[in-house]
Structure formats: C-alpha cells, structure tokens
Amino acid sequence: MKHTIKMPLKKICIFATIISGFCCSLVTNAQSTTFDKNFTVMMKESFRTEGIANITRIDQDANQKLCSDEKFYMSKVGAIKAREIEKKNMASIAQPADGNYIGDWKSGEVIAQSGRGATWTDTAESTVGGGCYNCHEINKKELSYGNIGPSLWNYGKNRGYSKELIMYTWNRINNSKAYNACSNMPRFGHFKLLSEKQMQDVMALLLDPNSPVNQ
Amino acid sequence: MPDPMRIRASEKDGIVDVKILMRHDMETGQRKDAAGKTIPAWFINQVSAKVQGRDVFNANFGSAISKDPFLNFKYKGSKGDKLTVIWTDSKGEKRTDEILVS
Amino acid sequence: MRYWFPRKDTYMNVISKSCLSFYCLLTIAVWPLFSFAQTTADEIAKYREMIADGNPSELYEMAGEELWKKPAGPKNISLEQCDLGMGPGVVDGAAARLPKYFKDTNRVQDLESRLMTCMETLQGISVQSVIDAKFGAGPKKEMDAIVAFVVTKSKGKKVNVSIAHPKEKSMYEMGKKAFNFQGGPYDFSCASCHNAPGKRIRLQDLPNLTTKEGAIAGWGYWPAYRVSSGQFWTMQQRINDCLRQQRFPFPIYGSDFTIAVSMYMAVTANGGITQTPGLKR
Numbered sequence: 120m121k122h123t124i125k126m127p128l129k130k131i132c133i134f135a136t137i138i139s140g141f142c143c144s145l146v147t148n149a150q151s152t153t154f155d156k157n158f159t160v161m162m163k164e165s166f167r168t169e170g171i172a173n174i175t176r177i178d179q180d181a182n183q184k185l186c187s188d189e190k191f192y193m194s195k196v197g198a199i200k201a202r203e204i205e206k207k208n209m210a211s212i213a214q215p216a217d218g219n220y221i222g223d224w225k226s227g228e229v230i231a232q233s234g235r236g237a238t239w240t241d242t243a244e245s246t247v248g249g250g251c252y253n254c255h256e257i258n259k260k261e262l263s264y265g266n267i268g269p270s271l272w273n274y275g276k277n278r279g280y281s282k283e284l285i286m287y288t289w290n291r292i293n294n295s296k297a298y299n300a301c302s303n304m305p306r307f308g309h310f311k312l313l314s315e316k317q318m319q320d321v322m323a324l325l326l327d328p329n330s331p332v333n334q
Numbered sequence: 335m336p337d338p339m340r341i342r343a344s345e346k347d348g349i350v351d352v353k354i355l356m357r358h359d360m361e362t363g364q365r366k367d368a369a370g371k372t373i374p375a376w377f378i379n380q381v382s383a384k385v386q387g388r389d390v391f392n393a394n395f396g397s398a399i400s401k402d403p404f405l406n407f408k409y410k411g412s413k414g415d416k417l418t419v420i421w422t423d424s425k426g427e428k429r430t431d432e433i434l435v436s
Numbered sequence: 437m438r439y440w441f442p443r444k445d446t447y448m449n450v451i452s453k454s455c456l457s458f459y460c461l462l463t464i465a466v467w468p469l470f471s472f473a474q475t476t477a478d479e480i481a482k483y484r485e486m487i488a489d490g491n492p493s494e495l496y497e498m499a500g501e502e503l504w505k506k507p508a509g510p511k512n513i514s515l516e517q518c519d520l521g522m523g524p525g526v527v528d529g530a531a532a533r534l535p536k537y538f539k540d541t542n543r544v545q546d547l548e549s550r551l552m553t554c555m556e557t558l559q560g561i562s563v564q565s566v567i568d569a570k571f572g573a574g575p576k577k578e579m580d581a582i583v584a585f586v587v588t589k590s591k592g593k594k595v596n597v598s599i600a601h602p603k604e605k606s607m608y609e610m611g612k613k614a615f616n617f618q619g620g621p622y623d624f625s626c627a628s629c630h631n632a633p634g635k636r637i638r639l640q641d642l643p644n645l646t647t648k649e650g651a652i653a654g655w656g657y658w659p660a661y662r663v664s665s666g667q668f669w670t671m672q673q674r675i676n677d678c679l680r681q682q683r684f685p686f687p688i689y690g691s692d693f694t695i696a697v698s699m700y701m702a703v704t705a706n707g708g709i710t711q712t713p714g715l716k717r
Contacts, residue, residue, distance in 0.1 A: 154606075154609065154610075157606075157610070158610055158613055158614075161610060161614075161692045161693060161696065162614075162617070162693065164688075164691065164692065165687055165688055165691035165692050165693030165694065166684065166685040166686060166687055166688065166691070166693065167685060167686050167688055168685055168686070169685060169686035172620075172680075172683065172684065172685045172686060173685060174685045176619055176620040176621065176683065176684060176685050177617075177619045177620075177684065177685060178619075179617075179618065179619060182623065183618040183619060183623055184618075186618050186623070187613075187616050187617050187618045187625060188616070189616065237620075237621055237622070237683045238680050238681065238683055239680055239685070239686055240680065252638060253637045253638055254637065262639075263638045263639050264638060264639075265635075265636050265637045265638050265639075266634070266635065266636055267629070267635055267636075267637065296623075303628055305621070305622040305623060305624075306621075306623065310621035310622075312621060312622075337495065337498075337499065338498060340494045340495060340498055353489065353490055355490050355491075355492060355494055355495055357492075357495040359666075400663075400666070401492075401666035402492035402495060402661075402666060404487075404489070404490030404492070406489070406490065
C-alpha cells in the first residue's frame with residue numbers, strides 16, 4: 120500500500136512546485152511591469168522643460184537604458200547587449216571633415232577648463248566646454264582636477280604619436296562608449312556637445328608634442 | 335526693521351565669550367546683477383557692544399566684511415551682565431539686540 | 437622575501453640592493469601624489485571646523501521659528517497644528533523620520549512637500565504658488581526659514597525612516613531606480629558621481645550615497661548654508677541643482693522623483709546622525 124501512494128505523491132509534489140514557480144514568476148513579472156509603468160509615469164510627471172533642457176532629455180536611448188540597470192548590464196545577456204551598443208557607437212563616429220586631427224593646444228586648454236554649457240541656465244548660443252578637468256588630471260600645473268577618469272598627463276609623450284593612437288583618442292573624445300558601453304565619459308561628438316574644431320583643439324592638448332601636457 | 339541678531343554670551347573665569355551672528359547682505363557695491371546693473375553698496379559700518387552703558391567692544395565694519403557676518407570677541411565681565419549690541423549700516427538702518435550673559 | 441635582505445658574496449646582492457632602492461624611490465616619488473589629495477581634504481576639513489561656529493543657518497532658523505508661529509495666508513492661521521508625521525505640532529525629531537507615508541494625502545512626502553500641504557490646508561496658501569516661486573524668493577524664501585527651523589529640531593538625532601508601509605517601500609525602490617537613471621546629453625545619473633568611494637570632481641569630494649557612511653554625509657548635511665554664495669539651500673534646492681548639472685530637464689518642486697531619491701538617500705542613511713542645518717564652503 121505504502122509503495123503505491125509514495126510514487127503519485129512524489130509526482131504531485133514536483134508538479135505543484137513547477138506550477139507555483141511558474142505562477143510566482145508571472146506575478147513577479149506582472150509586478151515589475153507595474154513598477155516599471157509607475158516609474159515611467161513618475162518620471163514624466165516630475166520634470167518639465169526649462170530653457171534648452173527639454174523634457175525629451177529623459178527619453179532614454181538604448182545606451183542609457185542599458186547602463187541604468189547594473190544587474191542587467193553585469194549579466195551574460197547584458198554583456199552581449201553592451202558589445203552590440205559599443206559597435207553601434209563606433210560605427211556612428213565621424214572623422215574630421217578636413218582630415219585634420221590636431222588643432223591648437225592653447226584653445227584646447229581653455230575647452231578642457233570650462234565646465235559650462237547645455238544646462239537649463241545656458242542658452243543655445245552658449246559655448247559648451249569639455250569639462251575635462253572635472254574628471255581628469257591633464258596639465259600637471261593645474262592642481263584642481265578630478266579623479267573620476269585616469270590622468271592624462273604626458274598623454275602623447277608616454278604613448279607615442281602613432282596614427283592608431285590619434286584615431287583611438289579621436290574616437291574616445293567623440294564617443295567613449297564605443298570602447299566601453301558604460302564609460303562615465305559623456306559622448307561629446309555623438310551629442311554634438313563639442314564642435315569638430317573644439318575636439319581637434321582638445322586633441323592637440325593631448326597629442327601635440329609641443330603641448331605643455333607632453334613636456 | 336532689520337532682522338534680529340543671534341547672540342550667545344557665556345562667562346568663564348571672569349571672561350565673557352561673545353558670539354554674534356548678524357543678518358545682512360553686506361553688498362560691496364562691486365557686484366553686478368543678471369541684467370548687468372551694479373548692485374549698490376549697502377553694508378554694516380558700525381558695531382558696538384555695551385554692558386550696562388559701558389563700552390566693551392567697538393568696530394568699524396566695511397565692504398570687506400562678508401555677508402551674514404559672524405563676530406566673536408571676549409571681555410572681562412560676569413554672569414548676568416546685560417549685554418546690548420547695536421549695529422548701523424550705510425543706509426542708516428540700525429539693529430539693537432540684548433542678552434543676559436549666562 | 438629573500439631579495440629584501442641582500443646576501444653577501446652573491447650576484448643577487450647587486451640586484452636586490454637596486455630593487456630595494458628602486459622601491460624606496462618609488463614610494464618617495466608616489467607618496468606626494470597621495471598626500472596632496474589628502475592634504476587638500478585635511479585643509480578643507482580644518483576650514484570647516486573654523487567656520488563651524490556661527491553657522492548663518494541659525495539666522496534662518498530664528499526667522500523660521502517666528503514664521504511657524506505667525507498666522508498667515510487667507511485663513512490667517514499659524515503652522516502650529518501642522519502634522520509632520522509625529523502628530524499635529526510636533527516638530528522635535530520629525531525631520532529625522534522623513535520622508536514618510538501620510539494617510540491624509542495618501543502619499544509619501546518629504547519635509548518640503550509636507551510643509552506645502554500644511555500651508556494649503558491650514559493657511560490657504562496654494563501649493564502651486566510655492567512650486568512656481570523661484571528658489572530664495574517669495575514663498576520659497578519663507579520655506580527656507582521654516583525648513584531651517586524644523587531640521588534644527590532634529591539636529592543630532594538618528595535618521596529613522598521607515599519602509600513598513602507598502603507605499604514607503606515602493607518609493608524607496610523607485611528612488612533606487614531613479615538614482616541609477618541615466619539621461620540627458622551627458623548620460624549622467626546620480627550614480628555617475630555618487631556610486632563609489634573616493635570620487636571627486638575637481639577638488640570637490642563626492643559622497644558615496646549608496647552606503648550608509650556616504651548617505652549620511654549627504655542626507656545628514658543638507659539643508660545647509662553655503663558660505664561661497666551666502667545662500668541657505670534646502671534639500672529640494674540641492675537636488676534641483678544636481679539635476680541641472682546633470683543636464684536633465686527641470687525637476688518640479690516637491691515632485692515624486694525628488695521625494696523618491698530623498699527616500700533612497702534617507703533609508704540608506706538610516707541610523708546615521710543628522711547634522712542639519714549644515715555649513716558648506
């Protein structure tokens with residue numbers, strides 16, 4: 120008698136576990152979808168346009184969506200998505216129209232020093248700065264620098280002035296997320312924050328052998 | 335009527351330590367507003383502190399003193415002293431506050 | 437290990453000696469880099485200690501206490517019956533428990549949105565008029581003073597924010613998601629600057645708001661008086677300016693996003709001692 124009861128019981132238990140697991144995931148998914156819906160509503164209702172800062176700035180692109188979700192980004196599927204986004208970013212980078220990569224380092228320093236532009240207190244005519252010193256050490260003489268990015272002191276001097284390095288640096292300034300999808304560095308070219316000339320000048324700050332950065 | 339000062343005064347070993355926070359914009363007359371117009375100078379120029387009519391501290395402030403000035407000085411005195419602090423500014427406005435030394 | 441102590445009569449003697457001197461030189465060369473940042477941080481800490489006495493926030497607190505007791509608005513009533521979460525009129529320790537869920541409004545509110553509720557229901561001052569005012573002007577100027585008063589009554593107390601109510605828990609989760617939400621042309625989120633220890637922009641240290649120690653450094657120090665601008669900033673104003681620098685659109689005063697990130701910071705700071713109103717350079 121005992122043997123005949125044990126077998127169906129085991130099967131019932133397994134079946135019940137599968138069903139409840141399935142229902143659980145359905146509920147969890149429903150909850151996270153409701154949560155996501157509520158979150159989207161919250162974002163829409165919590166912000167408004169002011170000056171040049173348009174409400175559309177909270178509409179995320181694929182890159183921003185990926186990097187807002189650390190759990191997903193660190194997952195296997197997330198990593199695949201990250202590589203995909205890096206490829207897209209790389210493909211979107213424009214090379215300079217005049218074929219010139221190195222501008223004027225003196226202007227480059229001014230651009231690196233300025234953290235202005237693109238906020239709601241700026242205008243469309245405001246010159247956007249690179250804000251480079253906010254995160255990087257660049258010219259050693261400038262003591263007020265941040266540490267969010269690596270030091271760029273002796274950038275060209277340490278690495279040489281090869282074509283590959285020049286291309287790499289140009290790409291990094293234009294769209295750092297072509298190399299690292301969740302890099303902290305803004306996409307200066309992609310969002311047209313810096314003009315081509317400005318980027319050529321920042322390039323010169325880093326890669327002109329005469330720049331103070333390479334002494 | 336200008337905003338009140340916050341005054342703290344405590345006595346120890348015959349010395350009264352006085353700390354005063356004054357509420358004042360202390361405009362130097364050098365700043366410009368958003369429209370580019372110069373903001374007129376307006377600052378505290380005299381501060382005096384008396385205990386029962388006796389001067390214990392006098393100061394000539396000026397445009398070099400920053401906004402919402404904090405003043406700290408000591409004088410020989412005792413608990414229960416009635417300390418009166420008066421400031422006047424470049425527009426002729428005046429503020430008087432009193433405290434009992436603890 | 438044996439290369440640290442040169443053995444006589446071996447060719448290793450020369451190499452180990454030069455290794456030793458290399459390591460010494462390296463340490464001497466590299467040390468100033470570490471100590472520069474540390475010296476600057478120490479100097480700023482010393483400066484803060486010097487100016488800690490005589491915090492102009494006290495001037496705002498004094499004005500705030502008067503405003504709390506003064507009849508105002510179309511209804512000509514004071515704020516003395518305002519319920520900040522511990523019962524009508526209880527101010528002592530109330531700020532340390534905010535944000536929290538309020539039954540009468542059926543939502544989670546921070547200090548400033550709750551004060552707006554009280555101003556409207558008790559005094560007849562419209563919430564919209566406070567929202568529309570510029571920071572530091574009109575009703576927002578009075579808000580600065582009242583906030584300074586209320587937070588002073590929680591100074592030195594432990595942050596004690598509950599997530600027991602489902603709306604509180606949800607607001608915390610929304611806050612966590614909001615904290616990590618990247619947007620705008622710089623792709624910045626709060627996390628871009630505030631998610632790791634030891635980060636700084638220029639020479640401004642950034643608290644790591646994802647840990648208790650970092651969260652209390654932020655949540656426990658604002659509202660604060662900023663010496664450099666001579667202004668008193670409430671937490672809403674601090675969050676507003678963060679979002680401006682993140683190149684986000686304008687956050688509506690007292691909106692759920694601002695309450696959500698406040699909730700996230702406050703809960704993360706739970707148990708830490710609040711020092712508000714603070715004094716910043």
